[in-house]
Amino acid sequence: MSLNVRMLARAGIITFLVLLLQVVGGKTEERRKYVKDSTEVGHHERQLVSRLLNNELFPHRELTLPADREDGALVVQISCILQQIMNVNEKDQILVINAWLKYEWNDTTLAWNESDYGGIKNIRLPPSKIWTPDVLLYNSADDGFDATYHTNVVIESTGSCLWIPPGILRTTCRIDVEYFPFDEQTCTLKLSSWTYDGNAMDLIVKSENNEYTSSMSENGEWEMLGMWATRRVDPFEGTFYPTVTFHLHIRRRSLYYFVNVLIPCVLISMLTVLSFSLPPESGEKLSFGVTILLSLTVFMMIVAASMPETSFVIPLIAKYFTCVLVLVALSVVCTVVSLNLHFRNPDTHVMHGWLRCILLEYLPWLLRMSRPGRKMCAPCLPQHVTGKPQKDIELMERSPLRNRGSGLSHQATRNGLRTGNSQGYLNSTDVIGVKYANYAGDGEGEPMLSQDHKDCRCSNRGAILEELRFLTNRYRKKESENEVVSDWKFAAMVVDRLCLVVFSIATLVVTFVLFGTAPNFGK
16 A cells, blocks of 8 residues: 555656656747747847948948938938926026927938848937938027937938937017916927038928927916917028028916015005095104005015016016005105194194185095084085184074173174284174173173172273183183194195095006006906
């Protein structure tokens, strides 16, 4: 029994070893076949490259034009595949893009028969070993002028050559900042041969317009509106040079500037009108306006730092800042005028008639302003007697001497109002009688004590009357000064209200008119 088990174990081991040897042998054979095929392919490619780069068969291949002059000019097809807009430097007026330039031409000396070289359809050769077109970017702003990376040239068996050198291209571009930050720009890439004229090499455009930007990445600041190519012939020293120009139409995304520049500027300019609502006693009206002026100046300097130093056009945002700065400066001047009017008094200034007519009648009526305790009426309509004489009449009506034989009849009162005294009020005797009701005239203009004090004979009656007259004049003068001060303060309020309305309208008009002229405002 044990003998049979041993024999079965040996048979199983032998079978496993045989199968393992077959598997390993099959893989080894496949490897040998693959290596043989690869060696044969590499051998054919090396033979082909040796033939194409044989200096004896094709001497100076990299220096000579692969076309006979009898056949005409060599045709080179040019295309540009835009990958990304990297930067648009407005100050230096330079466009930086990542692009692939694509050149295609036919070189009959590089053709071969595929069957002679193991079915090889194409090979890659460095551009330094064969002829390549000396096409350069004419408006390049790069330090090395040619910023492309010279990759290998793909050569087909028919002799067709495809060369796609990528590069970070820096080109000059005239930046039109008239409508900044709502501007659109058109930059160009001008490509042409540096030494071959149109008789030796002709440049034509290949590919459709939509293929130029098919693989482009989005830019956070600029939006690509379109890209197209044009061909033209430029005469130069008796010959001509074909030129292919690629046009890039881009538009600035204005959301960043709208949020970080325009909105703060508009809000700061709106604060200007608030300075006319501050009371003059606070002492902050003038400093508030100057602070706004300095804030706008700082904003303008920040924006001007990124603008090109040109005098051809004035950017839209610079126009807006200039208008707002002028408005703020004028608001500071108006604030000074308002403060000057508010703190005037009868000892230093006299309000002329035309000034009183404008500031106390016409403008308040136009602005719908009224003083407390007084009715607002049109300045062109006749008005009733107002002011201190009217107050004196009211006091006379309430006086206890009104019905006594004091000589202050209604007709006398009217005559007193029409008298030509210097202050236009009742005479001092009448005022004393009205104010204190303790004496009256005897009909002949001579003051006497009231009826209740007829029996009182005081030796110092004259001194008492003098004191009464002095106090009455003092009271009248003080009341007149208060009226004048009140008129100046109300005139300052009128000026503030007028400036509030005018500057609010001016700020809104400047904002909407200037930004409304931008062709793509709000896009």
